[in-house]
Amino acid sequence: MKSNVLKKRLSLWAMLLSLAIAGAAYATSNGVDLSVSPEVSGTAEGQVRMPKEQDRMALNYVNQPPMIPHSVDGYQVTKNTNRCLQCHGVQSYRATNSPRISPTHFMDSDGKVLGEVAPRRYFCLQCHVPQADAAPIVGNSFTPAPGFGQ
Structure with missing residues (x-):
């Protein structure tokens, strides 16, 4: 029994690895440079300096x-605690003058209000x-929907 499970897992991993290699080969053959690193400002390569507070976009x-619109460095969101709800909770x-969490966040996947x-x-x-x-x-050519993004 264990042998069949092991074979299935190995087959799955082999398939995923094959897909990853095929995807990289396809991207490279179509002129996509997979080694591009983002140009960002900050203290270490690859890190963006986040402002402590700014206007909402x-x-x-x-x-x-x-x-x-603020830094979330050090925020803890686990199954037991959610730092975001300390300010945005109902x-x-x-008291914190923060936007309230949306009522939609209290509905389960069946639409039942919790x-x-x-x-x-x-x-x-x-x-x-x-x-x-x-x-x-x-790079992309995305443009905001009419009336949005201003």
Whole structure:
């Protein structure tokens, strides 16, 4: 029994490795330089200096998760604690003058309203990212939706 499980796992890893190699070969053959490092400012290569606090940036499209206008260095978000909710939680947002967490964050995947933040919305940094005025790592031609991004 263990032998079959081991064979399946090895097959899966071999397939994933093959896909990664094929993807890199395809990108390289189509002129994509995989060794490009971003041009960023900061103290160490590859790190962007995050401002402690700044104005909120405009959204670029409907339902875009707002970006975080402050540093999150040292913030702890684990299954037992969420530093973001100390300021943005339902009981604390008024005292800290912070935006309140959206009511949608209290709904489970079936639309049922919960008494606390839904597990799928608990890890804030999976959708909300710190904003930085940094050069894009990969160039793109994205333009904000009409009426957005101003």
